[in-house]
Amino acid sequence: MNYYSTNGKAPQADLKKAVVKGLAEDRGLYMPERIEKLPKAFFDEMKNMSFQDIAYNVASNFFGEDVDADALQDIVFDTLSFDCPIVKVEDNIYALELFHGPTLAFKDVGARFMARLLQYFLRVAPSGAVGGSVNVLVATSGDTGSAVANGFLGVEGIHVYVLYPKGKVSPIQECQFTTLGKNITAIEVDGVFDDCQALVKSAFMDEELNRHMMLTSANSINVARFLPQAFYYFNAVARIQEMFNVQRSTFNDVVMCVPSGNFGNICAALFGHEMGLPIKRFIAANNANDVFYEYLQTGKYNPRPSVQTLANAMDVGDPSNFARIYDLYGKSHERISSLISGATYSDQQIADTMRRCYQETGYVLDPHGACGYQALKDGLRPGEVGIFCETAHPAKFKEKVDQILGTDIDIPERLQAFMRGEKQNVEMSKDFQDFKQYLLKQ
Numbered sequence: 081m082n083y084y085s086t087n088g089k090a091p092q093a094d095l096k097k098a099v100v101k102g103l104a105e106d107r108g109l110y111m112p113e114r115i116e117k118l119p120k121a122f123f124d125e126m127k128n129m130s131f132q133d134i135a136y137n138v139a140s141n142f143f144g145e146d147v148d149a150d151a152l153q154d155i156v157f158d159t160l161s162f163d164c165p166i167v168k169v170e171d172n173i174y175a176l177e178l179f180h181g182p183t184l185a186f187k188d189v190g191a192r193f194m195a196r197l198l199q200y201f202l203r204v205a206p207s208g209a210v211g212g213s214v215n216v217l218v219a220t221s222g223d224t225g226s227a228v229a230n231g232f233l234g235v236e237g238i239h240v241y242v243l244y245p246k247g248k249v250s251p252i253q254e255c256q257f258t259t260l261g262k263n264i265t266a267i268e269v270d271g272v273f274d275d276c277q278a279l280v281k282s283a284f285m286d287e288e289l290n291r292h293m294m295l296t297s298a299n300s301i302n303v304a305r306f307l308p309q310a311f312y313y314f315n316a317v318a319r320i321q322e323m324f325n326v327q328r329s330t331f332n333d334v335v336m337c338v339p340s341g342n343f344g345n346i347c348a349a350l351f352g353h354e355m356g357l358p359i360k361r362f363i364a365a366n367n368a369n370d371v372f373y374e375y376l377q378t379g380k381y382n383p384r385p386s387v388q389t390l391a392n393a394m395d396v397g398d399p400s401n402f403a404r405i406y407d408l409y410g411k412s413h414e415r416i417s418s419l420i421s422g423a424t425y426s427d428q429q430i431a432d433t434m435r436r437c438y439q440e441t442g443y444v445l446d447p448h449g450a451c452g453y454q455a456l457k458d459g460l461r462p463g464e465v466g467i468f469c470e471t472a473h474p475a476k477f478k479e480k481v482d483q484i485l486g487t488d489i490d491i492p493e494r495l496q497a498f499m500r501g502e503k504q505n506v507e508m509s510k511d512f513q514d515f516k517q518y519l520l521k522q
């Protein structure tokens with residue numbers, strides 16, 4: 081399958097090029113030239129299938145032409161070494177818990193898949209086109225860095241540079257990518273997330289740098305990172321169908337609510353919908369960084385600098401994947417706003433929601449999941465069943481969560497292990513020339 085650029089000025093790429101390059105030459109995002117519907121038989125059978133089998137079917141639909149079937153199955157099964165269960169929070173509201181992976185956030189799924197796919201392409205062509213050694217640049221607002229760093233840790237022939245905004249990620253998040261060593265370098269940028277993202281994008285566009293080293297991106301702009309996130313949306317609907325089998329005859333009233341920042345996660349859900357996944361409508365939940373919410377209301381997309389919030393992984397002022405969503409629906413505001421509605425919450429509202437949900441249901445939300453949960457509370461209509469993504473484990477934000485809830489929540493062992501490590505990082509200004517000079521010396 082070929083991939084075209086959302087900016088329409090770069091040549092089409094095959095999967096390998098789209099994955100290795102990450103971003104098209106014209107700075108656009110790669111899009112698959114077509115999205116095939118999965119067959120009816122698959123949807124009829126889905127609720128009897130395992131998560132891994134469902135995921136393999138979805139993966140084949142996208143990657144089947146370009147990756148050997150056995151290898152693809154291994155990649156999918158190996159990626160999903162943990163579950164993404166549906167948990168009932170209250171009547172008609174379910175959490176899709178995406179934090180059971182190694183770094184306790186949903187980004188583990190895409191990062192693990194991409195690391196394995198990139199390794200597959202390097203193995204298939206150990207020299208020549210790919211060149212045998214790849215440098216992954218990744219900008220993070222918190223959770224991407226740890227997921228990508230851990231997804232690639234120890235993978236031969238790949239070096240990862242994690243760029244993160246100084247003082248803007250939680251200490252627990254930070255230790256998950258600054259303590260790893262080996263093929264992982266953490267770069268602390270004196271700026272905000274958007275500065276980190278701009279440095280990465282500029283690096284890809286810089287000819288001299290690209291002659292010096294093979295660069296790729298592992299941000300959600302990479303097709304190998306965002307598409308696999310569709311796996312758990314299919315599984316979520318399958319598990320709801322399975323659960324409701326005895327009680328309801330139709331299951332066409334599922335509302336999927338995704339706490340969104342760079343919009344990669346919801347974008348994968350929308351691709352799933354295009355593949356035929358029965359989801360009635362979507363809600364994109366924002367924190368105070370709500371340019372998408374504004375777009376839905378006004379039809380105007382006005383990116384602006386991000387502001388810092390309690391839900392810091394969603395502090396994005398110019399979501400990259402907006403370009404994909406815009407393209408997917410033919411640039412039609414009407415189509416987009418009839419399928420997706422928005423919600424926006426202040427830090428005060430997020431904290432109130434966390435407190436109320438804990439008191440009323442006993443469920444501990446993290447600040448990101450809280451936006452999703454509240455958007456369902458505010459937006460669910462009679463007869464609908466809402467699923468919101470619990471995108472990270474609350475312990476990743478332990479200080480804030482404990483302070484808000486008056487709790488002392490447990491830290492899972494795999495998280496404690498990171499906290500015992502020694503922090504190593506490189507300090508960097510937000511000036512691209514500094515970053516470039518640093519990379520040229522590597």
Ligand SMILES: *Cc1c(COP(=O)(O)O)cnc(C)c1O
Nearest residue numbers: 223341342343344345393471472
């Ligand atoms: C990255 C992240 C988000 C936002 O996801 P996008 O794909 O960037 O929209 C939400 N919650 C958590 C915990 C995250 O790490």
